[in-house]
Amino acid sequence: MTTTAAVPEDQARAPEPESRAGATETPDRRAALLTLLRPHRPRLAGAIACGLLDQALTLAAALLGARLVGEALSGAAPGDLTTSLWLLGALVVPKVLAAWAESYLAHDLAFRVLAELRDRCYRALADLTPGYLLRRRSGDIGATAMADIELLELFFAHSLSPLIVAASVPAACLIAAFVLDPLIGAALLPAIVLMATVPFWLRRRSADQGRRMREATGEAAAETVDAVQGLAETLVFARQDTQAERLRAATERLGHATRAHRSRGGVEKAAGDAIAAVGLIAVLLTALALVNSGTLTADRVPTAAVLGAFAFLPLMTLVDTWRELANIRAAANRLAEIVTARPDVTDQSSRIRPVPEPIDPTVVFEGVRFRYGPDLPDAVDQVTFTVPAGSTVALAGHSGAGKTTCASLLLRHWDPTAGTVRVGGHDLRTLPLDRLRRLIAAVPQETYLFNLSIRDNIRLARPDATDTEVEEAARAAHAHDFVAALPDGYDTPAGEGGAHLSGGQRQRIAIARALLTGAPVLVLDEAVSNLDAESEAGVDRALRAARTSRTTLIVAHRPSTLRTADTVVLLDGGRILDAGPHDTLLARSPAYRRLLNESARQVS
Known part of the structure; x- marks a missing residue:
């Protein structure tokens, strides 16, 4: 448990749903x-x-x-x-x-x-x-x-x-x-x-x-x-x-x-x-x-x-x-x-539609606008982009640009104020929440591990997974070697919040969790920001292999991560400033070059 929830970098505060107006009753x-x-x-x-x-x-x-x-x-x-x-x-x-x-x-x-x-x-x-x-x-x-x-x-x-x-x-x-x-x-x-x-x-x-x-x-x-x-x-x-x-x-x-x-x-x-x-x-x-x-x-x-x-x-x-x-x-x-509080998002029975299996994992943002409160400015405005099935799109921009908001909207932590987020042509609001959770796996910037064994922390993603499947996911996330070196291997307790592990190790366990789900859509919110250069390179290789069969949305600022994306969407003030392959943006966008230079200085 943390003292406050992790607030996204582009989020001033959470929305107050209309259903809470009667809080005094x-x-x-x-x-x-x-x-x-x-x-x-x-x-x-x-x-x-x-x-x-x-x-x-x-x-x-x-x-x-x-x-x-x-x-x-x-x-x-x-x-x-x-x-x-x-x-x-x-x-x-x-x-x-x-x-x-x-x-x-x-x-x-x-x-x-x-x-x-x-x-x-x-x-x-x-x-x-x-x-x-x-x-x-x-x-x-x-x-x-x-x-x-x-x-x-x-x-x-x-x-x-x-x-x-x-x-x-x-x-x-x-x-x-x-x-x-x-x-x-x-x-x-x-x-x-x-x-x-x-x-x-x-x-x-x-x-x-x-x-x-x-x-x-x-x-x-x-x-x-x-x-x-x-x-x-x-x-x-x-x-x-x-x-x-x-x-x-x-x-x-x-x-x-x-x-x-x-x-x-x-x-x-x-x-x-x-x-x-x-x-x-x-x-x-x-x-x-x-x-x-x-x-x-x-x-x-x-x-x-x-x-x-x-x-x-x-x-x-x-x-x-x-x-x-x-x-x-x-x-x-x-x-x-x-x-009795009403969630910010719920299954709306009148809008739920039958979902084909398997679903096309193409992700589409169309004219998306969202604000965290009626008296706050738009966190994102008129955002439109597509993540084709099996491809990787990276969201880049300064703090407050709207990157994490887009990731949260895809995970349906909130619904857009206007516009639509679709997966496989389906408005997320027409998908049952439990189906959506199985469709999209996420690796957050800050990972919480329970005071359970490493094996059980990875298996959280899929409780029926075998030990072999857990180990394969750990190998894919380049976590197997350090886990095997622990005193009790996969049976070693992670400690409260993962206190027995380093930040990079916790992040690789989170990546192993996401890979174990087998979800066709991955959301990586600064997933490698806590890794050192050697670990980042290893995890990048694993994630590149995983992306061949997954649609991936990355929130990133490191040049090494942005370079691996098929498309980079450059956000500024909640709007799309430019979009294209890394090399193309590097050649034509002064704003993108400034962002990379600043990121390089922070990493160094």
């Missing part, structure tokens, strides 16, 4: 997450039923105990209490089993839903890439994928069922209190109603604080990831203090948000406790007054006390749970933002 987003509960409704119903049974048995045991106390205070003989004692003992086992079953079912439900949420989150990010990653720091996204989802476990395992139970038990206690004596019920009712309103007193502040807390958590996570991954650069430039100050500032913002959240929660808890205490005192005073008046017998006072206590206990739990719900709602909103 969080209730719909949370509802989208709650739909995950539908397949698990039997578990939810079971958890609620067991929770209600647990509370009912607990209340029954407490009332039975209160009756025993009342009878004992009234002078009942020990033999008269035997039946009640046996009943009290008989409630223990079913109460324990109900509590265990409620906890088991609630946690089983929670972990199943959380597993689905993680899967949805990952799949959504896969569909949203790369545009969405350019709008948010990856450390922040990581916090959503891990911490925010984990926080939802509190809701599904510890809040959902108790919230429903908390609404049922006080109602039952209130009814029982009215049955015991209407005045006792009347004394209990105002406190129950008042306590039930406590979570709504500071609702807006609670929602705002929950949002700020989750945002601060994501920011702190992003800064931490940034600090760890940039540690080498920090040490080289002796900027440890600067980075530490950024971390401290992010941590302080998180601490401030957390303290504000806890402070408000403390006010709500204190208010709830005070109301419960006042309500219980009111019930006891009413009961004692009724005893003094002869309306109520003394042995019923413990029962009144139990009813008062049990009416408030679930409500106190409700207030405690509600303090965390703002945080949970904010986490759900952040997750729902990812899960």
